[in-house]
Amino acid sequence: MTCRRLQADLIDVARGTALDPARGALVEKHLRGCAMCAAFVERQRAISAALHRLAGAQPVPVPDPGRLNRLLAAFDAPRRGPERSMITVGLSLAASIVIVVSLSVAWRRVAPSGHQPNTMPSATRSGDEPFVLLPSASALPRFEHGAVIRVEIPSPNGAIQADVLVGQDGLARAVRFVE
Amino acid sequence: MGEPDPADDVLIARIADGDREAFAELYRRHHPDICRFAAHMCGSMSAAEDIVHEAFVAVIDSACRYRPGRTDARLWLLGITRNHVRRARAVRPTLSLHDATPGHTPELTVDVDPLADLERRRHIDALRRAVVALPVHYREAVVLCDLHELSYEDAAMTLGCPVGTVRSRLSRGRALLARRLCERPAEGPCPMPPVSLSRTT
Numbered sequence: 001m002t003c004r005r006l007q008a009d010l011i012d013v014a015r016g017t018a019l020d021p022a023r024g025a026l027v028e029k030h031l032r033g034c035a036m037c038a039a040f041v042e043r044q045r046a047i048s049a050a051l052h053r054l055a056g057a058q059p060v061p062v063p064d065p066g067r068l069n070r071l072l073a074a075f076d077a078p079r080r081g082p083e084r085s086m087i088t089v090g091l092s093l094a095a096s097i098v099i100v101v102s103l104s105v106a107w108r109r110v111a112p113s114g115h116q117p118n119t120m121p122s123a124t125r126s127g128d129e130p131f132v133l134l135p136s137a138s139a140l141p142r143f144e145h146g147a148v149i150r151v152e153i154p155s156p157n158g159a160i161q162a163d164v165l166v167g168q169d170g171l172a173r174a175v176r177f178v179e
Numbered sequence: 180m181g182e183p184d185p186a187d188d189v190l191i192a193r194i195a196d197g198d199r200e201a202f203a204e205l206y207r208r209h210h211p212d213i214c215r216f217a218a219h220m221c222g223s224m225s226a227a228e229d230i231v232h233e234a235f236v237a238v239i240d241s242a243c244r245y246r247p248g249r250t251d252a253r254l255w256l257l258g259i260t261r262n263h264v265r266r267a268r269a270v271r272p273t274l275s276l277h278d279a280t281p282g283h284t285p286e287l288t289v290d291v292d293p294l295a296d297l298e299r300r301r302h303i304d305a306l307r308r309a310v311v312a313l314p315v316h317y318r319e320a321v322v323l324c325d326l327h328e329l330s331y332e333d334a335a336m337t338l339g340c341p342v343g344t345v346r347s348r349l350s351r352g353r354a355l356l357a358r359r360l361c362e363r364p365a366e367g368p369c370p371m372p373p374v375s376l377s378r379t380t
Contacts, residue, residue, distance in 0.1 A: 051326060055327075058219065061210065
């Protein structure tokens with residue numbers, strides 16, 4: 001076994017960390033025959049002692065009442081709730097638009113001319129139709145409240161409008177087409 | 180006889196419910212340890228205080244996500260502080276190693292031998308600089324395992340990596356430390372005591 005591969009074990013020996021018996025016997029045998037590794041262990045013992053002194057030399061910090069007061073003021077400030085940055089909301093909206101585009105393209109392919117597909121025909125014709133749940137929404141927390149955002153999607157056959165239902169966390173839950 | 184102090188887990192649950200006294204108690208209880216960790220990591224007590232402040236602000240928002248069975252409160256706080264040390268390092272890459280921070284009085288010592296004391300302080304300072312100069316992965320392992328005496332398992336939990344990774348980072352960090360401490364040009368002798376090769380037969 002090479003000395004380099006034993007380095008972590010040698011450091012455990014220097015730190016006084018117990019090795020498993022078989023490994024310990026192997027390392028001990030190696031140390032008896034290798035002056036370089038023995039010197040390495042001695043130096044690492046010196047490092048341990050020096051680090052111990054360094055830990056003891058660090059003054060114990062005293063909590064500063066002024067800082068604690070500032071922290072308590074931050075504590076009393078209105079909570080931000082779950083961290084949902086504008087970027088997250090924007091990305092969510094972008095993802096929902098991509099899904100809406102994909103659905104609309106698929107729908108147009110299924111119903112090329114005059115035929116309404118059986119899947120959600122009326123939903124695309126009336127603003128009163130229910131929303132279609134997005135596949136990703138099932139993994140999200142329960143919908144409590146939110147907002148409907150109308151988006152316009154460019155398409156070869158003219159712009160398509162859709163309503164995206166965004167939940168309390170800013171993530172899209174459902175969509176419906178409007179024309 | 181007063182009531183026993185509530186456990187850290189209880190305090191964190193209360194913080195999640197908006198109890199400011201619980202927050203103040205957690206701060207008082209863990210500030211010294213967390214601040215020492217940050218100071219060892221960045222080499223400056225004033226920078227450490229700023230980092231600890233930011234870490235405790237994060238605690239306000241993170242308390243509701245704390246899971247008592249999964250980690251220990253001290254390790255959880257060290258983990259949050261570690262993330263803030265890394266962020267602060269990105270913003271302030273150069274940190275001073277010495278500050279005369281009000282409120283941090285140096286230890287009271289009786290100088291029996293002023294020269295020996297000076298030498299001791301010089302060695303400690305050299306070691307502190309060498310620790311701060313380590314690459315951050317190795318420094319974290321050295322600070323947690325050697326200066327805070329965490330087990331490999333606890334250090335791994337704090338750093339969010341396997342135990343073997345902590346062990347290998349500690350090993351490489353300490354090897355680097357030994358090399359750096361003995362390669363200091365024109366700063367005096369190596370701060371390590373001379374090595375005596377005691378061979379067993």
